[in-house]
Amino acid sequence: MHWHISLDEALERAKERSTPVLLYLRTAWSPGCRALETGSLRDLQVLGLLDRHYTCIKADKDEQPDLERSYGGLGWPTLLWLNHEGKPLAHSSYLPPRQLSQRLMLGADTGSSPAGALEECFAGLETSNSAEDGVPLSLADEVLEHLLASSDPVHGGWGKRQKFPHPEALHFATVRWSRTGDDRLRKLVLCTLEAMEQGAIHDASKGGFFRYAGKPDWSEPSEEKPLGANAGRLLTYLEAHQAFAASSFAETALGILNWLEETLRDEKTGLWYACQDRSSGSPVEGGAGGNPALYTDRNALAVEALLKAAVVLDQDNWQERALDNLTFLVRNLITVREGVHHEWKGLPQLPGMLSDRAALLRAMVQAMHSAGDNRFLVPAVTLARGTLASMSAHDGSLLDRRHQPAARGSLTERPENIHWNALFAEACIRLGHMARAKELVHDGRRILAAFQDDWRRFGHWSAAWGRAVDLMNAHPLHITVVGPSGADDTRSLQLAALRPYVANRVVQTLDPAKDQTLIEHAALPQWSGPARAFVHQGLLALGEARNPVELERLLS
Numbered sequence: 001m002h003w004h005i006s007l008d009e010a011l012e013r014a015k016e017r018s019t020p021v022l023l024y025l026r027t028a029w030s031p032g033c034r035a036l037e038t039g040s041l042r043d044l045q046v047l048g049l050l051d052r053h054y055t056c057i058k059a060d061k062d063e064q065p066d067l068e069r070s071y072g073g074l075g076w077p078t079l080l081w082l083n084h085e086g087k088p089l090a091h092s093s094y095l096p097p098r099q100l101s102q103r104l105m106l107g108a109d110t111g112s113s114p115a116g117a118l119e120e121c122f123a124g125l126e127t128s129n130s131a132e133d134g135v136p137l138s139l140a141d142e143v144l145e146h147l148l149a150s151s152d153p154v155h156g157g158w159g160k161r162q163k164f165p166h167p168e169a170l171h172f173a174t175v176r177w178s179r180t181g182d183d184r185l186r187k188l189v190l191c192t193l194e195a196m197e198q199g200a201i202h203d204a205s206k207g208g209f210f211r212y213a214g215k216p217d218w219s220e221p222s223e224e225k226p227l228g229a230n231a232g233r234l235l236t237y238l239e240a241h242q243a244f245a246a247s248s249f250a251e252t253a254l255g256i257l258n259w260l261e262e263t264l265r266d267e268k269t270g271l272w273y274a275c276q277d278r279s280s281g282s283p284v285e286g287g288a289g290g291n292p293a294l295y296t297d298r299n300a301l302a303v304e305a306l307l308k309a310a311v312v313l314d315q316d317n318w319q320e321r322a323l324d325n326l327t328f329l330v331r332n333l334i335t336v337r338e339g340v341h342h343e344w345k346g347l348p349q350l351p352g353m354l355s356d357r358a359a360l361l362r363a364m365v366q367a368m369h370s371a372g373d374n375r376f377l378v379p380a381v382t383l384a385r386g387t388l389a390s391m392s393a394h395d396g397s398l399l400d401r402r403h404q405p406a407a408r409g410s411l412t413e414r415p416e417n418i419h420w421n422a423l424f425a426e427a428c429i430r431l432g433h434m435a436r437a438k439e440l441v442h443d444g445r446r447i448l449a450a451f452q453d454d455w456r457r458f459g460h461w462s463a464a465w466g467r468a469v470d471l472m473n474a475h476p477l478h479i480t481v482v483g484p485s486g487a488d489d490t491r492s493l494q495l496a497a498l499r500p501y502v503a504n505r506v507v508q509t510l511d512p513a514k515d516q517t518l519i520e521h522a523a524l525p526q527w528s529g530p531a532r533a534f535v536h537q538g539l540l541a542l543g544e545a546r547n548p549v550e551l552e553r554l555l556s
Helices: 007-017 031-038 044-053 065-071 095-104 117-123 138-149 165-178 183-198 227-245 248-264 296-313 315-331 354-371 374-391 417-435 438-449 455-472 488-498 516-521 548-555
Strands: 021-026 055-060 076-083 088-092 224-226 276-278 341-343 348-351 475-480 506-511 534-536 538-543
Touching: 007 021, 007 055, 021 065, 021 296, 031 538, 044 095, 076 374, 088 095, 088 538, 095 374, 138 165, 138 183, 165 183, 165 227, 183 248, 227 248, 227 296, 248 296, 248 488, 296 315, 296 341, 296 354, 315 354, 315 374, 315 438, 341 354, 341 374, 341 488, 354 374, 354 417, 354 506, 374 417, 374 438, 417 438, 417 455, 417 506, 438 455, 475 488, 475 548, 488 548, 506 516, 534 548, 538 548
Parallel strands: 021 055, 475 506
Antiparallel strands: 021 076, 076 088, 224 276, 341 348, 475 534, 534 538
């Protein structure tokens, strides 16, 4: 078939043939354009319809900026149906062959139709840029309604005796609020976090939180301040500060950070101990001998939170600490024989559980996302694939531990945990987008689908699953910053991509000198100049930016 390059020529030819015009606006780096050109526009039925019933024109946004200015603004690819006067009749983004054929047949005789005539006809047809089929979003809403109904309307949180904040439930509420504007969710998050930081569960003088409260008003706290619980609450306060601009939340988060460093830090490794006991003021753990314990999962959760803190609080020292500890974990707690180990005692100890693998995978993904540190890409992909190979159940979910032939008694049981399954699945999906590895995205979605019939039995622990289901039902906003590592313009674009609250976002930073394979795999343009940011969502390329102002405009 023939593609015109001149609009005037195409319109004149369309009048002669009594056909509408199909205008295809493209850019080389768009994943949707590549999919269209290697798939739909090679389909024999599509080619036949275009040849018989349309006059076609193809325009690259950089080579024909006049057409981009006149007809662009919808991202790439854009397919525009035009009448003989050049007025748009309808538009679409990427379409697979069957859907494109449907629209081509509907629009075949519209060359003399008025502007907008096809939009209503196309509106009822299925679209293509939504995420693939999976767990319905309605189930995430069911989880949320359960959490709202069981929450404390006065003091926030959950529980009638021992009171817990359940950070994953608050994360989920914030995500869903950002999508729907449901004010019940905003009030739940703010009520809980404000009441917690004002209650006795919060150690306002020394920083950090006790494990739980004995009363609904967050009073009568427990004796211990655990690393894992505080890492989750730190992340919650940071996300809420980012979403709601509550200054006290930033102060509370900073208090947790300072407490971690002053009280739990192991000077030899840099890792953090598992827990502090209020009565002794020293880090403790429940094992024999009373020696401080350095656990993989708790430390990895803290790493993830510190990486977030560096961006939200604009304090780079937390990023340096996080990357140092993550490097230690990856080098010392991952071995060929066991994969991941659970504890460090001068040597790696005990086979790792799903919690260790999920938390470590999330930390590595966050290091690439927040710090642009692509050293962790290969170990992250290796960990994800190894976990899927060794811990998958028949229904697609992940078991708590690898099969141990020598196990006895109840240790032969390998139960499923919806919370850690959800956290692993979410990280697996984000990693799949970064590595451009579709099978990891599919595997993450398969894990979530395994719980769609029985999530209710897990109670509040289903919150992480609900959040992951919400996120999997839409493609993430994927921002790729390409520029030299450490350069000011690269970092300024990276921070502009990270600082606004966006519920579902992947930020990737690629250095042309180090990450050439990833740049080529993403089909991004080659150049030697200032850093640039490329934004796409699913198959739709939304635009590119050369400075933070342009990027902020794109994200808004």
